[in-house]
Amino acid sequence: MDSRTSVLSAIIAALLSFIVFERFVLDPSPSTQQPQSIPSDILDMSVANYSLPPLPYAYDALEPAISAQIMTLHHTKHHQTYITNLNAALTNLQTAISGADIATQVSLQPVIRFNAGGHINHSLFWQNLAPASSSEAKFTSAPKLSKAIEATWGSEKEFKDAFNKALLGIQGSGWGWLVKVSGEGKEEKLRIVTTKDQDPVVGAGEVPVLGVDMWEHAYYLQYQNGKAAYVENIWKVINWKTTEERFLGGRNDAFKVLKASM
Amino acid sequence: MAQTLLRSARPLQRLGLAATQQTSKMSSLSLVPGEAKLPDLSYDYGALEPAISGKIMELHHKNHHQTYVNSYNDASIKMQAAEKDNDIQSMISLQPLITFHGGGHINHSLFWENLAPTSQGGGEPPSGALAKAIDDHYGSLDSLKGKMNTALAGIQGSGWAWLVQDKQTGKLAVNTYANQFPVGGNFKPILGIDAWEHAYYLQYQNRKAEYFKAIWDVINWKAAEKRFT
Ligand SMILES: [Fe+2]
Ligand SMILES: [Fe+2]
Numbered sequence: 001m002d003s004r005t006s007v008l009s010a011i012i013a014a015l016l017s018f019i020v021f022e023r024f025v026l027d028p029s030p031s032t033q034q035p036q037s038i039p040s041d042i043l044d045m046s047v048a049n050y051s052l053p054p055l056p057y058a059y060d061a062l063e064p065a066i067s068a069q070i071m072t073l074h075h076t077k078h079h080q081t082y083i084t085n086l087n088a089a090l091t092n093l094q095t096a097i098s099g100a101d102i103a104t105q106v107s108l109q110p111v112i113r114f115n116a117g118g119h120i121n122h123s124l125f126w127q128n129l130a131p132a133s134s135s136e137a138k139f140t141s142a143p144k145l146s147k148a149i150e151a152t153w154g155s156e157k158e159f160k161d162a163f164n165k166a167l168l169g170i171q172g173s174g175w176g177w178l179v180k181v182s183g184e185g186k187e188e189k190l191r192i193v194t195t196k197d198q199d200p201v202v203g204a205g206e207v208p209v210l211g212v213d214m215w216e217h218a219y220y221l222q223y224q225n226g227k228a229a230y231v232e233n234i235w236k237v238i239n240w241k242t243t244e245e246r247f248l249g250g251r252n253d254a255f256k257v258l259k260a261s262m
Numbered sequence: 263m264a265q266t267l268l269r270s271a272r273p274l275q276r277l278g279l280a281a282t283q284q285t286s287k288m289s290s291l292s293l294v295p296g297e298a299k300l301p302d303l304s305y306d307y308g309a310l311e312p313a314i315s316g317k318i319m320e321l322h323h324k325n326h327h328q329t330y331v332n333s334y335n336d337a338s339i340k341m342q343a344a345e346k347d348n349d350i351q352s353m354i355s356l357q358p359l360i361t362f363h364g365g366g367h368i369n370h371s372l373f374w375e376n377l378a379p380t381s382q383g384g385g386e387p388p389s390g391a392l393a394k395a396i397d398d399h400y401g402s403l404d405s406l407k408g409k410m411n412t413a414l415a416g417i418q419g420s421g422w423a424w425l426v427q428d429k430q431t432g433k434l435a436v437n438t439y440a441n442q443f444p445v446g447g448n449f450k451p452i453l454g455i456d457a458w459e460h461a462y463y464l465q466y467q468n469r470k471a472e473y474f475k476a477i478w479d480v481i482n483w484k485a486a487e488k489r490f491t
Contacts, residue, residue, distance in 0.1 A: 172441035198418065221464065224325070224464075225460065
């Protein structure tokens with residue numbers, strides 16, 4: 001978690017510097033006055049504004065594994081709330097930056113981390129699900145990834161068992177991820193990672209290949225306390241085609257839906 | 263808020279063994295390894311309606327709380343064996359399970375007690391020393407409720423908000439705790455509200471603010487008064 005914290009801090013620092021950069025360097029009519037004098041309507045125009053990406057399938061398309069009611073609430077309410085809160089926090093951040101209000105800038109960081117994480121994670125999640133009857137939902141739709149999984153865990157079953165164990169071991173709200181890690185020696189490795197709350201997988205050299213939401217809202221209306229059954233059934237609606245693309249691509253490919261939602 | 267989301271593991275088992283004396287007033291709460299039991303509710307599952315549905319209460323008590331009890335018993339028996347064998351590796355890996363499931367048992371046991379149907383005094387404002395302390399510290403009961411609700415709404419993920427009393431100064435405070443970390447250290451629990459999604463989702467779904475508002479109708483301030491010294 002500590003490395004994630006520092007990575008997130010670095011991202012936020014980069015975000016802060018980008019906004020400052022955009023504000024004072026890219027501004028077509030740079031002001032020589034104090035930043036407080038910039039009218040708020042001009043500020044608003046340059047604040048990132050994210051919108052809810054549409055689902056690539058119908059709300060009831062994942063039944064019976066995930067009910068239409070869950071999908072509707074999850075997408076239109078939960079995911080939307082992360083986006084709404086993220087946009088508000090980014091607007092407040094820009095005001096705090098232009099007002100040289102460092103205390104507010106710092107206090108907004110956990111809010112941005114949480115809500116941006118929620119937006120990132122759910123955007124990835126929708127894309128790595130598919131109707132059970134579709135060809136995307138077949139493990140064979142990920143020829144290269146499935147080879148790597150078998151090389152790492154021995155078999156598809158052993159991988160799923162390990163993934164399920166990680167999912168069921170999460171204490172509180174969080175996510176389980178299959179992550180492609182490239183780093184030392186440029187050798188790419190697959191790893192099962194769990195993250196708490198809405199911490200996203202954004203570390204250097206990390207590409208999220210597959211994510212599973214383990215917040216109670218992801219399954220409770222249908223499975224209640226039977227989360228083992230949810231974990232079992234989610235495998236029927238995994239979009240292996242998406243996971244293959246993420247496995248073969250870099251981080252920018254994994255996050256392309258997110259960029260499109262800006 | 264962030265600084266009160268304590269994630270440091272505390273030696274709960276030792277706390278737990280001492281807790282049998284410390285919380286002897288709570289007869290149902292045993293943290294002897296392997297011997298934790300699900301306490302009975304002093305009201306029916308449907309008795310907190312419409313604030314909390316009977317279905318939620320039943321699942322929450324019979325399934326969620328029972329799982330914490332079972333998992334605590336399992337982990338604490340393993341911990342005992344590991345201690346006997348001086349198996350430090352196992353002791354360390356069992357600690358988070360003891361904290362999580364033991365904490366879940368403590369928190370829910372306290373939670374059931376600090377709820378009551380309106381016919382049994384639920385929602386009736388506190389009196390005596392606690393009422394005075396709330397007025398002195400927060401100005402009014404409504405202002406405390408607002409503070410608790412803001413804290414509850416600000417929890418990122420699963421957790422609890424507690425009205426606590428500082429053991430040294432006697433002062434009240436509102437703290438939030440992630441997941442199942444129990445109130446401890448300098449603080450003792452006075453009143454807890456479960457902000458896990460399982461506590462409200464079947465009835466309120468994503469509208470958690472409505473749950474936080476409604477739960478005050480079934481708060482048992484008498485139980486809170488007994489915990490306040
Ligand atoms: Fe979610
Ligand atoms: Fe609970």
